[in-house]
Amino acid sequence: MIKNDLFLRALKGETVDRPPVWMMRQAGRYLPEFMEIKHKYDFFTRCQTPELASEITVQPIRRYGMDAAILFSDILVIPQAMNIEVEMKPNFGPYLPNPIRSQKDLDSVIIPDIQDALGYVMNAIKATKEKLNNEIPLIGFAGSPWTILCYCVQGQGSKNFDKAKELCFTNPILAHSLLQKITDTTITYLKAKVEAGVDAVQVFDSWGGMLSPVDYQEFSWQYMQQIIDALKDNAPVIAFGKGCWFALNEMAKSGASALGVDWTCSARNARYLSGGKITLQGNFDPSRLFSPPKEIKKMVTQMINEFGKDKYIVNLGHGILPNIPLDNAKAFVDAVKEYKK
Ligand code: CP3
Numbered sequence: 001m002i003k004n005d006l007f008l009r010a011l012k013g014e015t016v017d018r019p020p021v022w023m024m025r026q027a028g029r030y031l032p033e034f035m036e037i038k039h040k041y042d043f044f045t046r047c048q049t050p051e052l053a054s055e056i057t058v059q060p061i062r063r064y065g066m067d068a069a070i071l072f073s074d075i076l077v078i079p080q081a082m083n084i085e086v087e088m089k090p091n092f093g094p095y096l097p098n099p100i101r102s103q104k105d106l107d108s109v110i111i112p113d114i115q116d117a118l119g120y121v122m123n124a125i126k127a128t129k130e131k132l133n134n135e136i137p138l139i140g141f142a143g144s145p146w147t148i149l150c151y152c153v154q155g156q157g158s159k160n161f162d163k164a165k166e167l168c169f170t171n172p173i174l175a176h177s178l179l180q181k182i183t184d185t186t187i188t189y190l191k192a193k194v195e196a197g198v199d200a201v202q203v204f205d206s207w208g209g210m211l212s213p214v215d216y217q218e219f220s221w222q223y224m225q226q227i228i229d230a231l232k233d234n235a236p237v238i239a240f241g242k243g244c245w246f247a248l249n250e251m252a253k254s255g256a257s258a259l260g261v262d263w264t265c266s267a268r269n270a271r272y273l274s275g276g277k278i279t280l281q282g283n284f285d286p287s288r289l290f291s292p293p294k295e296i297k298k299m300v301t302q303m304i305n306e307f308g309k310d311k312y313i314v315n316l317g318h319g320i321l322p323n324i325p326l327d328n329a330k331a332f333v334d335a336v337k338e339y340k341k
Contacts, residue, residue, distance in 0.1 A: 001134055002134050002135070002136065002137055002199070003134055003135050003136075004067055004135060004136045005137065006018075006019075006020040006067045007020040007022070007067045007068040007136070007137050007200070007313065008137055008199060008200070008236070010258075010279055010310075010311065010312065010313050011200060011236040011238075011257040011258055011279055011313075012236075012257070013277075013278075013279055013310070013311050014310075015310050016309065016310060017309075018304075018309060018336060018337070018339040018340075019304060019307075019309050019310075019312045019313060019314050019336060019339070020067035020068060020313050020314065020336075021066055021067055021313070021314040021315070021332075021333055021336035021337070022066040022067060022068040022069075022070065022139070022313070022314075022315060023060070023066065023315060023316050023319075023320050023329070023332070023333075024070075024240075024315060024316050024318060024319045024320065025319030025320045026060040026066060026070060026320060027056045027057055027059060027060055027070065027072045028319070028320055028322065029322035030320055030321070030322055030323065030324045030325075030326070030329060031059055031060060031063065031326075032326075033059050033063075034056060034059055037052060037055065037056060042088070043074075043088035044080075044088065046072065047072070047073050047074060047077060047120070047121075047124075048120045049120075050120065050123040050124040050126070050127040051127060053071065053072045053073060053120075053124035053127070053128070054072075054124055054127035054128040054130075054131050055131075056072040057069050057070070057071055057072045057124075057128045057131075057138075058128065058131050058132065061132070061136065063326075063330075064329065064330055064333040065333065065337070066136070066333060067136055067137075068136055068137050068138070068139055068200075069128065069132060069136060069137070069138050069139065070138075070139040070140075070141060070202070071121070071124060071125060071128060071138060071139065071140055071141070071193075071198065072124075073121055073124065073141075074088075075141070075142060075143030075147065075148060075204055075206075076088075076094055076143070076148075076151060077118060077121065078142060078143065078148055078182065078185055078186060078189060079096070079148055079151065079152050079182075081112045081114075081117035081118050081185070081189075082109050082110055082111070082112060082181065082182070082185055083108055083109055083110045083112070084096060084098070084100065084109060084152055085097055085098055086151075092156075093156065093157045094151055094156060094157060095155065095156050096151060096152060096155045096156065097155070098155075099152060099153055099154065099155035099163070100152045100153055100178060101153060101163075101167060102174075103174060106174060106177060106178055106181075109178065109181055111181055111184055111185050112185065114185075114188045114189050114192045115192070118189060118192070121189075121192075121193065121196075122192055122193070122195075122196035125138065125140065125193060125196040125197045125198055126196060126197060129197040137199035137200060138197065138198050138199055139198060139199070139200050139201065139202055139238075140190065140193035140194070140198030140200075140201045140202075141201060141202045141203070141204060142186045142189060142190055142201070142203055142204070142227075143186075143203070143204050143205075143206070144203050144204060144205035144206075144208065144220055144223065144224050144227075144241075145179045145180075145182040145183045145186065145220070145223035145224070145227075146179065146205060146207065146208060146211070146219050146220035146223065146224075147204060147205050147206045147207045147208070147220075148182045148186075149164055149168075149175065149178055149179055149182065149219075150164045150207045150210070152164075152178065152182075153167045153175075153178075160210065161207055161210050165210070165211075168215070168219050172218075175219065179219065179223050180223070182223070183223045183226050183227060186227055187226070187227055187230040187231070190227065190230075190231050191230070191231065191234060194231070194234045194235045198235065199235065199236075200235055200236040200237070200238065200257070201231060201235055201236075201237055201238070202237075202238040202239075202240055202260070203224060203227055203228075203237065203238070203239050203240065204240050205220055205224060205239070205240060205241040205242065205244060206240075206242050206318075207242070208220045208221075208241040208242060208243060208244040208247070209241065209242050209243015209244050209262075210243070213246045213247065216244065216246070216247055217247075217250075220241075221247060221250065221251075224239060224241075224251075224254070225254055228254045228255050228256050229255065232255040232256070232257075236257035236258070237255070237256045237257055237258075238256065238257065238258045238259070238260060238281060238313075239251050239254065239256040239258075239259055239260065240259070240260025240281070241259075241260065242260075242262050242317075242318055243262060243264070245261070245262075245264065245265040245269070245270065245273060248261075248265075248270060248273035248274045249273050249274065249275065251274070252273075252274040252275045252277070252278045253275075256278070257278075257279060258278065258279035258280065258281050258313060259274055259278055259279075259280055259281065260280075260281045260282055260283075260315070261280055261281065261282035261283040261317065262282060262283055262317035262318060263282070263283045263284065263285035263288075263317035264317075265283065266306070267280075267283070267303065267306035267307040268306065270282075270283070270307075271307070271308075277311070278311065279311040279312065279313060280307060280311065280312055280313070281312075281313040281314075281315045282315050282316070282317050283303070283315070283316075283317040284299070284300065284303060284314075284315070284316045284317060284332065285316075285317055286316045286317065286318050286319065286320055286321050286324075287321065289316075289320065289321070289324045289328045289329060289332060290324070290325075290328070291328070292328075293327050293328055293330070293331035294331075296328055296331040296332055296335065297331050297334070297335040297338075300314065300331075300332060300335035300336060301335055301339060304336070304339055309339070309341055314336045316332075
């Protein structure tokens with residue numbers, strides 16, 4: 001039914017002429033048309049207004065023609081729906097004025113009715129599906145429970161999320177109760193997104209790499225696994241753990257359809273660690289988009305040759321940076337479309 005289904009075929013591991021391409025955070029501040037809307041409406045208004053969220057989602061598609069769209073929203077709509085206040089402060093990023101640090105704090109955290117609290121996301125999905133007109137698939141996403149806990153406990157972004165780790169290691173029972181509440185909410189949320197029309201889901205464990213391999217199993221992976229178990233029969237799941245190369249072997253056995261890889265792990269090592277059968281996604285260093293377009297094209301072609309054209313989705317190793325020139329982003333996408341084996 002979807003005209004360009006390269007992305008869905010790569011998720012199934014089918015043979016393709018060229019790999020599909022999209023970019024994490026492709027709907028973002030490097031686009032002048034995004035900045036125009038950003039100057040008029042604050043962050044959560046953009047997320048909560050289906051007309052704006054769907055428009056922002058299709059902006060990069062119109063300009064570059066990626067093979068998949070990702071719904072404009074944020075991972076922090078989940079804590080917000082769970083009765084934790086979340087602000088997006090200009091030039092600062094996420095700010096949670098009442099972080100969760102005690103049992104009393106946790107008692108105020110609710111497992112929300114998804115339609116009541118996040119019905120606007122489902123409406124944004126329906127509006128986006130209409131705009132996409134079955135041309136390409138739409139990706140829905142959520143943060144991993146660990147990554148969401150990081151913000152809920154730290155109260156803001158951080159280089160090391162020391163307060164989040166302190167809570168896990170001094171009061172693991174409290175941390176696990178919070179992680180389970182986030183997991184339960186996320187499962188219902190992602191199922192509702194699939195029901196509303198997304199064709200695949202990605203779970204972003206952006207801060208999984210902050211944990212040691214042993215702590216990763218305890219505080220992140222077991223909850224990611226619960227989400228994959230609950231979703232995998234509803235839609236393909238992509239598990240992206242930044243800095244989590246050490247877990248690729250375990251992740252490959254999880255039932256996920258694909259695994260995200262960042263640029264600190266070579267294609268060869270990622271294939272080796274993940275066992276060679278599962279689809280991989282990544283792993284261009286987002287800062288490498290500062291290289292001249294000609295060089296970007298060369299590096300992208302080389303990256304495809306290293307991963308192989310099959311069981312592979314071309315992407316960055318993390319989100320695109322706000323100050324990337326438009327022509328450089330174009331070179332990244334074009335290099336994939338021009339790829340010939
Ligand atoms: O990928 C896309 O195009 C879809 C949109 C998307 C956003 N956030 C929009 C956004 C996605 C997939 C996210 C996920 C997200 N949000 C993650 C996981 C992915 C990652 O990058 O690690 C995380 C950790 C967040 C939390 C978050 N939201 C932060 C840290 C920030 C501020 C940092 C910054 O770049 O300023 C946000 C705000 C945010 N979310 C912006 C966008 C486009 C920028 C601010 C704005 O538009 O006003």
